[in-house]
Amino acid sequence: MSKKEKLIARFKSMPSDFHYDEMVNLLGYFDFQEVKKGKTSGSRVKFTNPEGVPIMLHKPHPSGIMKLYQLKQIKEVLGL
Numbered sequence: 001m002s003k004k005e006k007l008i009a010r011f012k013s014m015p016s017d018f019h020y021d022e023m024v025n026l027l028g029y030f031d032f033q034e035v036k037k038g039k040t041s042g043s044r045v046k047f048t049n050p051e052g053v054p055i056m057l058h059k060p061h062p063s064g065i066m067k068l069y070q071l072k073q074i075k076e077v078l079g080l
Contacts, residue, residue, distance in 0.1 A: 004029050012080055014071055020064045023074070027055065030078055053077065 001009075007026055011018065024034070032047040032055060047055040055077055060066055 008080070011071070011075070014068065014075075016065075016068070018066045018071060020060055020066060023057075023066055023070075027074075 007022060008029070010022070011026055027047050031049045032053075033049075035046040035048055037046075043059040043061060045057045045059050047057070055074060057070060057074075060070075
């Protein structure tokens with residue numbers, strides 16, 4: 001099983017300790033890129049893919065652990 005497959009499987013299991021950095025990697029596997037606004041985008045982050053599908057997130061802080069509702073929203077957008 002590759003790193004990509006392991007990360008997707010972990011994401012599908014909806015773990016309570018899924019980290020923001022893991023989410024960035026996961027979205028990268030689905031061709032989503034972070035959109036940078038100005039010098040600092042703050043805690044709001046937007047990702048888009050080549051088709052223009054947006055994913056808007058609040059960067060979790062200080063722990064970096066994603067909230068369950070965020071995982072559900074992203075799962076729906078990705079069709080997993």
